[in-house]
Amino acid sequence: MALPGCRFIMAVLLSIGLAIIYGLKVNLSVAIVSMVNYTAVNLLQSEELQFANEDFCSIQAVNYTALETNQTDSVTFQDGPFNWSPNVQGIILSSYFWGYLAAMFPGSQIAEIISAKWVFFFAVLVNIIGTLATPISCYTHYTLVYVVRIAEGLGGGVTFPTTHVLLAHWAPPNERSIMASIAFSGTILGTVISNLLSGIIAIEAGWEWVFYIMGALSTIWLLLWVIFVTDKPRDLKFIGQKELDMIESSLGTSGDTKKRQRKVPWKKILESKPFWAILVAHTCSNWGFYMLLLNMPLFMKQVLKFTMAQVSIYAAIPYFIMWLFSLAIGQTLDRLRQHKKITTTTARKIATLIASAPVAICLLILSFVSCQIVAAVILLTASLTAMGAMYSGFMTNHIDIANNYAGTLMGMTNTIATIPGIVGPLFVGMLIDDDPSIKSWSIIFYVTIGFFIIEILVYTLFGKGDEQPWNKPEDDNE
Template identity: 50%
Template sequence: MADSVPAKGNVLGNLVPARYILAVLGSIAMSIVYGLKVNLSVAMVAMLNHTAILEASNQTLSHAVTNKTLTVGDDACQASSSEGGVEDGPFNWSEPLQGTILSCYFWGYLVSQLPGARIAENFSAKWVMFFSVAINIVCTILTPVMSNISYVGMILMRVGEGIGGGVTFPAMHVMLASWAPPTERSMMSSIVYAGTSLGTVASMLMAGILAGNWGWESVFYVMGGLSLIWTILWIWLVQDTPNKQPLISEEERSFIRTSLGTVDSHNKFKPKRSVPWYEVFTSVPFYAILVAHICSNFGWYMLLIELPFYMKQVLKFNIKENAVATSLPFLTMWMFSMIISKTLDSLRSKGKISTTMARKIATLFASAVPMVCLLILCFIGCQRYLAVVIMGIAITSIGGMFCGFLSNHIDIAPNFAGTLMALTNTAATIGGIFVPIFVGAVTHGNQTIEAWRTIFFVTITLYVIEILVYTVCGSGEEQSWNTTGEIPQHFEEGTPLKASERERDEKDSYTENK
């Protein structure tokens, strides 16, 4: 059993296996990247001059539209007694410009994923991940200065963060493919990727508290500065593969290698395989992941990016209430993701369910439950606290995606897991670009429940498509094309030009295992 494998040799003695040190630090990395991404959604509420924006908006609207916007009833909720007036900041950014600033993160996110994945697969996922977090930290700390210069500076910082953020999932998929035994894949993937929800919780809570008490600039300085600690730990404690890790017991190293069927090679660089592009783009299981990722991401970004604005515009929460109400469900999401991943891994190890069934169950939770919740949200009007509960349930259930379709790339093709993740995540990123612009266009001068119903119904439709396609076409079985691709002649650094008997044996072993 994996639990009996000694952990001696790592920095925590016999407490934590080296593979779980990787998972925890990977989770913290995802927390940082996601936290630094979503903090703007909360901080922007304090950065904007809401009074000036409302006056400018009303001047451009017709009398009929203005009356509709200001009507209190089914289309507008009364402010809570604790709202205490509009919280005005220095920036007079229109709704379309706000949407552009929020969405431009994904411009950089789009362009970096595939190159980052190939570098991670062929050279070092560890250093790709380090670059990802480091550029996010630098851009976050520079955000107050650049945004005061011009909104263009703000856009540049967001694009820079997106470039770093784009390589996180591909790089971590590569590392998990090298470190996670198949029977622990759901659990380790959930630990790593659930960091996105933990980062969201911490970011929204910290951003609300910092902005409400010390000004919006403190959001970026404090959160960026604290994140620097991770960079030291990552360099010290993490390696690309178990074979390169000195802080690991030989028993654990052997256990991982045996589980994954890898050879005992101490190469500086990994053996390279060319991606079988034709097989990838004619693979039904790949397209099932692609569709699920695109549809799920639209709903994910809807809740992740736009939820603070829904709470502010429609339910009339003030910034401190907003931060608490929008962040706590991401904590329950993390808890749910741990429970469902551990349960599914246990059932798989006992032979109760297949990998395919495990992925489909988790993905169904992550799509069907939020779909129903959004449908309910369309019809409960201004029942503020009921709406908070419904949104909390929706966000919690999305945690199933971490051990659902998001882990599926490693199942069907572990040799190309980073590339597959880059492909599906790049396509799914379109939702991140489209959601803020779409919401901004629908709610411009019409910040009402009616407008948000339109937004929710579009999201519900995409969830229906995800459920149908993934349930019918999804698979957790390794595909035959995973073992295709070119293997280099001399894959071990430092071997002589004339092949030795040992080199030939290792090449044969590598080919058989792969």
């Protein structure tokens, strides 16, 4: 029996898979707020640092009732069992990216040569197992948490290049932006759900159940993935002939049943300015995205003095709006391209500009008004909303310039772009360990703004949306 819209079913399952990967990645960022014994950690710091933390923001946050809940503990924080310093917390959050970095490029090659479907499947499975094992690793020793997070990172690292391989086989060019937006928006949706559930579960059942419940629920996806996803449309028994013909004719793969191993034109890739534009944009954007993804709950706790309930709610809202915006901008750009209003190059540059310039402006303003809670929340929300456009910008651009090597290109750019995920939390941890006040956070914001400026300049000058000559197998002279 043929199912309608199998390509979109694949995109939705990709989205859910990425939602699981990101949800299981960021749940620790929220849960750690209720896991750490901040009273004990503060006692280990000097009186000077304690005074720095009792700044104007904390006084204003306590007196500001608009965002307070009706609970009696609206400004009282419940300590957790672990005496982890900010540096240890930073290493725990960044250790995921050690594995992520190591798996990126090998994963892209395995996905292209063997099977993107099964690489993605085992990536999610590893993350589920790691999540279920997190509580016992925490109680054993924080070094074991490093190991578990590295293992999860190994699984997570292969998902982006694998997603590109699948989209290159399934997404018609005139639907590429919206299908990529559907797939990659799962990273946002997973963050939204994880932030909300993690906070609620930690409050109602205890932080350990954050990992048990979310890990268990994620197992349902594994069965759906096995049944409804194949590496190529022709291999799926549920797809209708009309849809299959449309996909294959648009991609020029009609009747192609062979899995060909193409020699990667490494020299031409490294000489390609459009490739370097993607790499720079990806790396700079990731610094900003990971800074917000991993550290926004901590910023809300330390500077805005939010409770656990407030952190879970106000850290989730921006990602929900970001999810909606990413889908809207993807569909809008695809329609403009279909009606020949803009070129692919223009579409990618517009999306990338939207995902960077407004974010830099919001962070600059936040450096001056962060003690005004409503303004701070609005600016954080606006920043993350704008970043939703990146999935229709440089994140899809790999497929535009070389669909035959989309997984390889994503593996290359995402490998470098993972470095901010490692360095960022360590950088933040180092600064706030010395001085957890708004002054340190302002430095973090200024550095992030600098990365966005570099992204805007390089991608605007050198980004392209046209297929590159070296994408054709007959041009491989390496």
